[in-house]
Amino acid sequence: MSREVGGEIWxxxxxxxxxxxxxxxxxxxxxxxxxxPLPPVQGKAIHGNGEINLNxxxxxxxxxxxxxxxxxxxxPIASVRQRFAEGVAPEFDLVDREGQPVSLSLYADKKxxxxxxxxx
Amino acid sequence: xxxxTGGEAAAGQFIDAANTTYVQVIDAAxxxxxxxxxxxxxxxxWIDERRQIVRIDEGSYAQKHELPGISFGRDDYVTMVRDWVxxxxxxxxxxxxAAKQHLRVPTDAEGLAEANFNLGVYFQxxxxxxxxxxxxxxxxxxxxxxxxxxxQNWIFDGEDKARSNWQQRVAARAGTHxxxxxxxxxDLG
Numbered sequence: 001m002s003r004e005v006g007g008e009i010w011x012x013x014x015x016x017x018x019x020x021x022x023x024x025x026x027x028x029x030x031x032x033x034x035x036x037p038l039p040p041v042q043g044k045a046i047h048g049n050g051e052i053n054l055n056x057x058x059x060x061x062x063x064x065x066x067x068x069x070x071x072x073x074x075x076p077i078a079s080v081r082q083r084f085a086e087g088v089a090p091e092f093d094l095v096d097r098e099g100q101p102v103s104l105s106l107y108a109d110k111k112x113x114x115x116x117x118x119x120x
Numbered sequence: 121x122x123x124x125t126g127g128e129a130a131a132g133q134f135i136d137a138a139n140t141t142y143v144q145v146i147d148a149a150x151x152x153x154x155x156x157x158x159x160x161x162x163x164x165x166w167i168d169e170r171r172q173i174v175r176i177d178e179g180s181y182a183q184k185h186e187l188p189g190i191s192f193g194r195d196d197y198v199t200m201v202r203d204w205v206x207x208x209x210x211x212x213x214x215x216x217x218a219a220k221q222h223l224r225v226p227t228d229a230e231g232l233a234e235a236n237f238n239l240g241v242y243f244q245x246x247x248x249x250x251x252x253x254x255x256x257x258x259x260x261x262x263x264x265x266x267x268x269x270x271x272q273n274w275i276f277d278g279e280d281k282a283r284s285n286w287q288q289r290v291a292a293r294a295g296t297h298x299x300x301x302x303x304x305x306x307d308l309g
Contacts, residue, residue, distance in 0.1 A: 066235040071239065097146065102143055111169060113164060116162060117161050
């Protein structure tokens with residue numbers, strides 16, 4: 001659920017937290033033990049009362065935002081990809097064709113060959 | 121990992137035919153390519169027991185392919201994988217630091233491309249073809265290195281047109297690599 005105020009999108013923090021893995025705390029947007037402060041922009045709070053200003057927060061996180069009417073798509077957050085840049089394989093949570101979860105952590109302590117292909 | 125926005129309908133028959141013993145996943149939103157910074161298929165990531173990436177983003181074909189204006193793959197890729205499985209960090213193929221050069225955070229343009237592509241996937245899956253094509257085209261324009269974006273978008277054109285699109289793009293990028301260039305790769309093995 002979202003609402004638009006003055007051309008900016010406000011969404012429920014619980015929903016965006018579930019989508020991004022970020023938790024919104026008084027100290028800011030937190031991912032694991034790293035928190036990014038979210039101070040007011042031009043005197044206006046950008047999160048509070050269970051909502052966040054998606055435009056302002058995504059800009060703060062360096063995250064691309066593309067909107068088509070009521071559909072919004074967010075790009076990656078650079079700080080979340082930082083561990084990948086340091087050579088750590090990112091965890092993923094997908095499902096196989098039977099709906100069973102497939103994640104990298106299922107193969108802990110094993111070598112993994114992760115291969116992409118496509119029908120096209 | 122099938123990077124197929126068409127999901128089961130697009131990829132399922134190939135998985136059935138291959139009848140593999142290893143895990144198969146249909147990654148309709150191309151999440152793995154995004155998270156692992158992969159620009160084409162087939163592409164492979166070697167991940168060791170400590171979750172460290174050993175090799176990444178290279179055309180993992182079983183043999184070398186020579187086509188007009190383009191060549192990719194190598195004949196000894198399976199040998200390389202087997203050597204690493206047997207020897208781990210002592211494998212010569214695990215020591216190629218050049219193979220890790222694609223370990224980086226996305227640029228702003230690549231991030232914007234990813235957001236556009238995801239919107240394209242959403243619209244394809246909700247049967248809005250024009251919007252799907254528009255956002256996938258935007259993704260390809262913003263991240264021209266990603267053959268994944270171009271080739272996925274060409275499914276809307278049909279197989280014959282997709283093939284000529286591919287040939288035209290190969291010709292236009294003559295002299296460049298089909299995958300991202302990996303300096304020093306040819307010195308190995």
